[in-house]
Amino acid sequence: MATATANHREFLFRRLHTLAGVVPVGLFLLEHFFTNATATEGPAAFNNAVNTIQHIPYLHVVEFVFIFLPLIYHGVYGLYVAYTSGYNAQQYTWLRNRMYALQRITGVITFVFIIFHLWTTRFSGHEPNFNFVHNLVSDPINFWIMVIGVVAATFHFSNGLWSFMVHWGITVGPRAQRISAVVLMVFFVLLAFIGIDSLIAFVQTA
Amino acid sequence: MSMAEQDVNAKKKAIRLIIERQDDPNSPPYSETFDIPWRAGMNVIAALMEIQRNPVNAQGEKVRPVAWESNCLEEVCGACTMVINGKPRQSCSALLDQLAQPIYIKPMRTFPVMRDLIVNRSRMFDALKRIKAWVPIDGTYDLGPGPRMPEVDREWAYELAKCFTCGSCVEACPNVNERTSFIGAFALSQARLFNTHPTGAMHKKDRFEALMGEGGIHECGNSQNCVQVCPKGIPLTTSIAAMNRAIDGYAFSGWLGK
Numbered sequence: 001m002a003t004a005t006a007n008h009r010e011f012l013f014r015r016l017h018t019l020a021g022v023v024p025v026g027l028f029l030l031e032h033f034f035t036n037a038t039a040t041e042g043p044a045a046f047n048n049a050v051n052t053i054q055h056i057p058y059l060h061v062v063e064f065v066f067i068f069l070p071l072i073y074h075g076v077y078g079l080y081v082a083y084t085s086g087y088n089a090q091q092y093t094w095l096r097n098r099m100y101a102l103q104r105i106t107g108v109i110t111f112v113f114i115i116f117h118l119w120t121t122r123f124s125g126h127e128p129n130f131n132f133v134h135n136l137v138s139d140p141i142n143f144w145i146m147v148i149g150v151v152a153a154t155f156h157f158s159n160g161l162w163s164f165m166v167h168w169g170i171t172v173g174p175r176a177q178r179i180s181a182v183v184l185m186v187f188f189v190l191l192a193f194i195g196i197d198s199l200i201a202f203v204q205t206a
Numbered sequence: 207m208s209m210a211e212q213d214v215n216a217k218k219k220a221i222r223l224i225i226e227r228q229d230d231p232n233s234p235p236y237s238e239t240f241d242i243p244w245r246a247g248m249n250v251i252a253a254l255m256e257i258q259r260n261p262v263n264a265q266g267e268k269v270r271p272v273a274w275e276s277n278c279l280e281e282v283c284g285a286c287t288m289v290i291n292g293k294p295r296q297s298c299s300a301l302l303d304q305l306a307q308p309i310y311i312k313p314m315r316t317f318p319v320m321r322d323l324i325v326n327r328s329r330m331f332d333a334l335k336r337i338k339a340w341v342p343i344d345g346t347y348d349l350g351p352g353p354r355m356p357e358v359d360r361e362w363a364y365e366l367a368k369c370f371t372c373g374s375c376v377e378a379c380p381n382v383n384e385r386t387s388f389i390g391a392f393a394l395s396q397a398r399l400f401n402t403h404p405t406g407a408m409h410k411k412d413r414f415e416a417l418m419g420e421g422g423i424h425e426c427g428n429s430q431n432c433v434q435v436c437p438k439g440i441p442l443t444t445s446i447a448a449m450n451r452a453i454d455g456y457a458f459s460g461w462l463g464k
Contacts, residue, residue, distance in 0.1 A: 088378070162428075174444065
């Protein structure tokens with residue numbers, strides 16, 4: 001077993017990729033949706049939530065290590081995975097094979113969306129507050145891009161959790177995998193609803 | 207004329223086969239149509255034998271007979287696997303009366319095509335060598351009887367032993383393509399089979415190491431086409447998830463133990 005660790009790089013990269021998608025990227029997505037959902041309680045609640053985040057100690061380090069670094073890794077390696085994958089859902093139309101293709105398609109959409117999203121929010125030079133988001137999503141084009149981003153990201157996260165549980169040997173048998181698929185699709189619908197509902201709250205309340 | 211007779215007569219007219227052909231490994235594929243007379247109980251191999259007997263295409267031109275491989279004729283050898291109406295399956299157990307017409311027949315293109323419907327499945331046998339898909343029993347002296355296999359394990363492991371390396375799971379897998387080196391679902395399931403056998407388990411780590419290597423278990427993308435196309439109904443996706451669990455555990459305990 002002299003070559004034991006020599007060619008395990010790809011294995012390690014792949015496992016890191018599935019792990020990074022859930023911890024911390026997935027957890028950040030949940031936190032982000034929670035903060036956005038405070039908008040449904042009015043501008044003050046949202047501004048208060050943003051203020052709490054802004055007072056996290058070592059915020060820039062936390063943001064870089066727990067959000068940007070894993071996000072870039074998951075995104076860039078994910079593009080490579082999407083490129084090396086084959087697509088045959090038109091020939092083999094079974095549900096799981098369609099989900100396999102959708103996972104990669106929504107991944108690419110989410111990647112492009114996040115770049116746009118960072119450009120128009122985090123790196124736009126504006127103060128992150130309710131008014132700023134209100135003005136941003138009041139533009140129908142921006143609003144609909146946000147809706148697409150929300151649906152793509154929540155699907156990618158929910159369906160990704162399904163395969164995460166297979167990759168880590170949590171759901172092994174067909175029954176467990178069927179139940180986890182149903183539960184996670186309900187999770188997707190709920191998460192997408194929360195995201196879109198928050199967007200609507202940003203538009204309607206001024 | 208009774209309904210049944212009318213039915214038979216309608217079928218008797220002709221069976222239309224549209225076959226994707228290729229003259230040699232390097233020449234481009236082309237499609238050729240054949241009409242053959244219907245007989246009761248025909249399978250795809252009987253239809254190909256009919257073409258061999260009378261190699262004339264639908265345009266009435268005499269052509270080179272279609273080449274294919276077959277051996278056991280009872281769905282246990284895997285040699286006659288081809289893509290019939292879009293799905294990989296054994297042509298010996300593909301009955302014409304159960305297929306939509308015209309019948310489209312193609313070689314499994316995930317493997318190198320040698321001629322017409324003949325493919326080279328060597329990569330599968332190389333994969334089995336890589337994962338040591340056997341129970342090592344040879345020694346320089348009598349090793350004595352091995353440990354007994356519990357009946358509860360033997361029962362489900364027998365299902366995995368039904369794999370006959372036909373290639374259907376490899377053909378249907380989107381992650382087996384020219385951009386990846388994925389070993390294929392059958393190899394992961396065979397590694398699980400031999401890791402379950404009490405004597406085979408003595409080489410458990412070698413199989414884990416092989417499946418963590420190039421084209422190993424991490425290349426699986428969970429499209430689960432493999433379990434759908436497997437002619438023996440082998441629980442391939444269960445094998446993959448079980449091996450994921452075992453290999454992740456092995457990798458972690460390995461790194462933490464260093």
